[in-house]
Amino acid sequence: MRKISKIGVLTSGGDAPGMNPCIRAVVRTALYNGLEVVGIRQGYKGLIDNDMMEMKHRSVSNILNLGGTILKTARCLPFKTDEGMEIAYQNAKARGIDGLVVIGGDGTFTGALRFSRKYPDIAVMGVPGTIDNDLCGSTYTLGFDTATNTVIEAIDKIRDTADAHDRLFFIEVMGRDSGAIALRAGISCGAEAILLPERTTAIDDLIKNLKDGHMNKKSSSIVIVAEGDKNGVWDVAKAVQKEVKNYDIKVTILGHLQRGGAPSSFDRILGSRLGFAAVNALIAGESQKMVGLQANQILMTDLEQALNHHEFKLEPDLLQMMDILSI
Ligand SMILES: Nc1ncnc2c1ncn2[C@@H]1O[C@H](COP(=O)(O)OP(=O)(O)O)[C@@H](O)[C@H]1O
Ligand SMILES: O=P(O)(O)OC[C@H]1O[C@](O)(COP(=O)(O)O)[C@@H](O)[C@@H]1O
Numbered sequence: 001m002r003k004i005s006k007i008g009v010l011t012s013g014g015d016a017p018g019m020n021p022c023i024r025a026v027v028r029t030a031l032y033n034g035l036e037v038v039g040i041r042q043g044y045k046g047l048i049d050n051d052m053m054e055m056k057h058r059s060v061s062n063i064l065n066l067g068g069t070i071l072k073t074a075r076c077l078p079f080k081t082d083e084g085m086e087i088a089y090q091n092a093k094a095r096g097i098d099g100l101v102v103i104g105g106d107g108t109f110t111g112a113l114r115f116s117r118k119y120p121d122i123a124v125m126g127v128p129g130t131i132d133n134d135l136c137g138s139t140y141t142l143g144f145d146t147a148t149n150t151v152i153e154a155i156d157k158i159r160d161t162a163d164a165h166d167r168l169f170f171i172e173v174m175g176r177d178s179g180a181i182a183l184r185a186g187i188s189c190g191a192e193a194i195l196l197p198e199r200t201t202a203i204d205d206l207i208k209n210l211k212d213g214h215m216n217k218k219s220s221s222i223v224i225v226a227e228g229d230k231n232g233v234w235d236v237a238k239a240v241q242k243e244v245k246n247y248d249i250k251v252t253i254l255g256h257l258q259r260g261g262a263p264s265s266f267d268r269i270l271g272s273r274l275g276f277a278a279v280n281a282l283i284a285g286e287s288q289k290m291v292g293l294q295a296n297q298i299l300m301t302d303l304e305q306a307l308n309h310h311e312f313k314l315e316p317d318l319l320q321m322m323d324i325l326s327i
C-alpha cells in the first residue's frame with residue numbers, strides 16, 4: 001500500500017463558502033496523523049508558480065467563519081497544457097508532496113484526474129467545493145447551502161418591493177450549467193416560475209402562466225432564471241414584456257454576492273467532514289476519488305464517475321412541485 005507523508009491542499013475554480021472549514025480539517029487531520037501539510041496558493045496556479053507554504057495548527061486558526069478561501073483560488077489555463085502539468089508535477093515532487101487534496105468543482109476534478117493519470121505517484125483526493133452543486137456522488141457540494149440561503153434572503157427582499165409596486169421581477173441566479181440554486185431558491189421563495197438549464201420552458205407557456213397569475217389576483221410575480229438557462233434572463237424578460245402589459249417588469253442579476261459570506265452551519269460541518277475524510281482516504285491508500293455526502297454518510301466516488309454530468313439529476317419531486325405550488 002502506498003504511504004503518504006506530505007499532503008498538499010489547494011482550492012480551485014470558483015470559491016465556495018465552506019472551503020475554509022475544509023482546509024482547517026485537512027490541515028489538522030493530517031498533523032494529527034503525523035503528516036506534513038503544504039498549502040498551495042491559488043489552486044493549480046500555485047503548483048505551477050511554486051507558491052506554497054507549510055501549514056501548522058495555527059495557520060488555520062479562526063477561519064471557520066470566513067467566506068472565500070485563505071489559500072485563494074484561480075482559474076488556471078496553463079494547467080490544462082502538458083507543459084503546465086509537468087511544471088506542477090516537478091514542483092510538487094521537489095516539495096516532497098505525495099498526496100494532494102483538491103477542493104473545487106468539475107473543472108478542478110477534470111484537471112486532477114488528468115494529472116493523476118499522468119503522474120500516479122502523487123495520490124489525489126477530491127473534495128466537492130462549488131456553489132453549483134453539479135457533481136455526482138455528493139448530494140450537496142460545499143457552498144451550495146450558504147449560497148442558496150444568500151439567494152433566498154435577497155429574493156425575499158425583492159418580493160417586498162415587487163409586491164408593493166405590483167411588479168414582475170426576472171432574477172438571474174448563478175449556475176453555469178446547473179439549475180440547483182434556482183430550483184431550491186425558487187421553491188423556497190414561492191417563485192411563480194423557475195427557468196432551468198435542465199428543462200426547456202416554452203415562453204408562450206410562461207406568458208400564459210403570468211397572465212393567469214395576474215387574473216388570479218397575484219400582486220407580484222418572481223421568475224427565477226438560472227444563469228445557464230438557454231434563453232437568458234434579458235431575452236426572456238423582453239419577450240414577456242411585449243405580451244404582459246399589466247405588470248411593470250424589472251430584471252435583477254444577483255451576481256457574485258451569491259458566492260460570499262460566512263458559511264452556514266451545514267457548510268461548516270460538511271467542510272469539516274469532507275476534509276477529515278479526504279485525509280483519512282489518502283492515508284488508507286486511496287487515489288483518483290472524491291469524498292462526498294450520500295444519505296448523511298461520507299462515501300467515496302471515482303473522480304471519473306463524479307464528473308458524469310449525465311447522471312446528475314435535480315430531485316424529481318422538486319421539479320414536479322415547482323409548478324404546482326406556485327399557482
Ligand atoms: N481539462 C482540464 N485539464 C486540466 N485542468 C483543468 C481542466 N479543466 C479545468 N482544469 C483546471 O481546473 C480549474 C478550475 O476549473 P473551473 O471549471 O474553472 O472551476 P470548478 O473546478 O469550480 O468547476 C481550471 O482553471 C483549470 O486550472
Ligand atoms: O466568478 P467567475 O469566474 O465569473 O465565474 C462564475 C461562475 O462561477 C460559479 O459561481 C461557480 O462555478 P464553479 O464552481 O464551477 O467555478 C458559477 O455559478 C458561475 O457561472
Ligand SMILES: [Mg+2]
Nearest residue numbers: 105106107130
Ligand atoms: Mg464548475
